[in-house]
Amino acid sequence: MKIILAAPNFPQPRGNTVTVQRISDNLQKLGVETTILSTTGDAAAKPLPEADLVHGFHAYQFYQFMKKLAVPPEKYVVTLTGTDLNLDLFDKDKRKDVLSSLRGASAVHVFDEQAKGILVEELPEIAGKISVIAQGNSVFSEMDAPALKEPDTFLFILPAGIRKVKNVPEAIEMLAGLHKVKPELRLWIVGPVLEESEGEMVLRLVQKYRDWVSYLGQLPHSSMGSLYGQADVLLNTSLAEGQPAAILEAMGYGCAVLVSDVQGNNGIVSHMETGLLYKSPSEFMDYAELLMENSGLRRKVGMNAKKRIAEKHSGQNEAEKFLEIYNNLLN
Incomplete structure (x- = not known):
């Protein structure tokens, strides 16, 4: 199975990058072949590589990315990551694209039941395709600290x-x-x-x-x-x-x-x-x-x-x- 994970501003050190890289690493352990693409910047102008499915992160940014594609994906999963749910969904200039992104998705993912409740209230017709999956946690190896805490502070x-x-x-x-x-x-x-x-x-x-x-x-x-x-x-x-x-x-x-x-x-x-x-x-x-x-x-x-x-x-x-x-x- 080949999956494209599409996230905004990858590989900039942001929350979405951490999330997508962790998911990619753990999917690969399960035998899934993954490719991570940025939906913003120069990388967004390139055609999609061959894959079985596209999984987009951030509903608004992913929809902007899809609008630029000559051949958009037939099936896609979309994950709401934060600002798309709490801000863009209620922004008069962005709401239409957020809703279009969600309506066109084959599956929609949110992190918790509260987020699902917001979506169901705003777009009840997608209730059946919403999955709640809590974020996984990253595991760190021991390494030297870039800074050291002062004594008695x-x-x-x-x-x-x-x-x-x-x-x-x-x-x-x-x-x-x-x-x-x-x-x-x-x-x-x-x-x-x-x-x-x-x-x-x-x-x-x-x-x-x-x-x-x-x-x-x-x-x-x-x-x-x-x-x-x-x-x-x-x-x-x-x-x-x-x-x-x-x-x-x-x-x-x-x-x-x-x-x-x-x-x-x-x-x-x-x-x-x-x-x-x-x-x-x-x-x-x-x-x-x-x-x-x-x-x-x-x-x-x-x-x-x-x-x-x-x-x-x-x-x-x-x-x-x-x-x-x-x-x-x-x-």
């Missing part, structure tokens, strides 16, 4: 491609208020600048608070395990999410997480059980301080999170479920 790590939806400036400003009373607080920001204006704002704040904030920039995904192992708390402050791989990865390490209470995040984090969810800046600061002061809470949510990831987010199980979908469509 408390380390927050925020992994994010820097763009407006990730809300990184607010994360820095919220922690700045807490740093005034908790001078041992440190913040590492990890990820590429994806929107220039947002990157300039973040870098100005990093310079302003350079005594306790560090921007590590774009790092190889393989090095992230060495950072999760040092973090006291992993942050996600996004305004919208799909099912962020970094949260899953950190939870798999038993790291406490503090994340915004948005669809996608709250589908994998149960408040005060496997992490903490915040709804406002004041809640963020309260919960961040609580985690700094309560090592027992950090251990409890970290242990629960590690168990949850092992039970619900197996990469092998993810690939097996996709293979079942592919087989059903081809047979």
Whole structure:
């Protein structure tokens, strides 16, 4: 079986790239031949290679890609990854293409039941072809860390491609208020600048608070395990999410997480059980301080999170479920 996995901005270090590469690796272990294509940039102008099926990631971007093809695929699977579900589906300029992408798909994949509920409400006629498959988790090998935590400090790590939806400036400003009373607080920001204006704002704040904030920039995904192992708390402050791989990865390490209470995040984090969810800046600061002061809470949510990831987010199980979908469509 030959499957094309088509994702936007591949191989840029974004969440979609991590997701698609993991799925490709695990499908190959099951004997599936995979080819990964970018649906954006120069690569998008090339004809599709021969394959049995095309699996597109990000409904809106995949539809733009298909419109450029001289011969679009007869059958395709589409995965909604985050902004397509939470933003593009409700954007007056993009909604039509998102709906067309979903109507034309032979199968539609979402990460959780909440996402399925949104789709069924907006497009009830596709309910029968929606599959819910939770993201698998990445496994990291041991390697040297690109940065080392200072002794006697408390380390927050925020992994994010820097763009407006990730809300990184607010994360820095919220922690700045807490740093005034908790001078041992440190913040590492990890990820590429994806929107220039947002990157300039973040870098100005990093310079302003350079005594306790560090921007590590774009790092190889393989090095992230060495950072999760040092973090006291992993942050996600996004305004919208799909099912962020970094949260899953950190939870798999038993790291406490503090994340915004948005669809996608709250589908994998149960408040005060496997992490903490915040709804406002004041809640963020309260919960961040609580985690700094309560090592027992950090251990409890970290242990629960590690168990949850092992039970619900197996990469092998993810690939097996996709293979079942592919087989059903081809047979």
